[in-house]
Amino acid sequence: MRPSSPPQRCRYAAQRHARSPPPLLAGRLGIPVVAEDLLAYIAAIASHPEYTARFREDLEVPGAxxxxxxxxxxxxxxxxxxRRVLWLHTYGERYADETAGRPYxxxxxxxxxxxxxxxxPxxxxxxxxxLAYDPVTQDLCVGSGRISPVPRTVREYEVSGMNVLDKWFGYRRRNPAGKRRLELDHVVATRWLPSWTTELLELLNVLGLLKREEPAQADLLNEVCAGPLITVTDLTTAGILPVPTEATKALQAKSDAGDALFDL
Incomplete structure (x- = not known):
């Protein structure tokens, strides 16, 4: 069916300790579905500005x-x-696949x-x-240092209204951000570390690549919302909703022996 405007939407909240998503997805889609695929689907749908713009009013109530x-x-x-988005978000440590152009x-x-x-210096x-920025020359100035080219879209990259570069730099500047409750909180770096320059260049590469994914993500979201959807009624009939109370609890830290949520 085609949803009305705004489209009928559902909140995915399966039992997070499960290794696999509900069989409803595999049954409706007619293809195998594993938990890693569901996480990748959510990342593709929600991690870009078009998603926030489309569902702005709904997002005023917590929960994607x-x-x-x-x-x-x-x-x-x-x-x-x-998969590519999550590979970028994890700096290539998850969802790596050389054959798909995602080297570890x-x-x-x-x-x-x-x-x-x-x-x-x-x-x-x-x-x-x-930080200072010149949108004409695309220079990002860090004190008296200079990094270029940095496109304006990368300089202005935000997550939930938070500018990523400002947040990253805020904890590394002369007077770093953060509350000073304890004595150790006042022990901060007094000089710029060369490793921070490397980290900054890595971050700029990640943000630049994420921006390149956004047009495809926006097109995908529009097509998904205009096409057939698995509805709240479908999830309720399948017994997935309402979500059991135990499935809403925060995950507990696991031991070093393993038991990670995803072994990718």
Whole structure:
């Protein structure tokens, strides 16, 4: 069926300790579905600005609403996009697949990569206090250091209204962000660490690649919402909703021996 506007949506909240999602998905889609695929689907659907813009009013109430497609081709497309998104979010440590162009631990823009044009000084006197940005030259200035090119979309990249670069730099500037409740909270770095420059370049590559995924994510979301959906009624009839109380509890930390949620 085609949903009305706004489309009928559902909140996915399966038992999070389960190794596999409910068989409803595999049954409706006619293809195997594992938990990692469901996570990738959610990442593809929700981790971009079009999702927030489309469901802005609904998101005023805590909890993400995820439209679940009943179209196998859209599901497979979403999973493919989501795997790449999660690979980027984890700096290549999860969902790595060399054959799919997702090498383990190596996330780099194919061209126009940001580079440190002017070294960020590591002496005490030159400890950076703020970020400056020139949208014309695409220069990101960290104190007296300079990194370029940094597209404006990357400089302005936000997650839930939080600017990612400002947040990252806020804990590394001369007077770092954060509350000072304990004596140890006042022990902060007095000089810029070279490793931070490496981290910043890695972050800029990740953000640049995430921006490239957004048009495909937006097109996908629009097609999913315009196509057949697995509805709240479907989930209720299958016994997935309402969610059991025990499934809403926070996950407990696991031992070093393993038992991770996903072994990817």
């Amino acid at each position: 609403r995820i439209p679940l497609t009943a179209a196998p081709c859209l599901w497979e497309r979403a999973v493919a996009i989501g 631990g190596r996330v780099l823009l194919p061209h126009d990569r940001p580079r440190c044009v002017t070294e960020i 590591d002496d005490v006197e030159a400890m950076p206090e703020k």
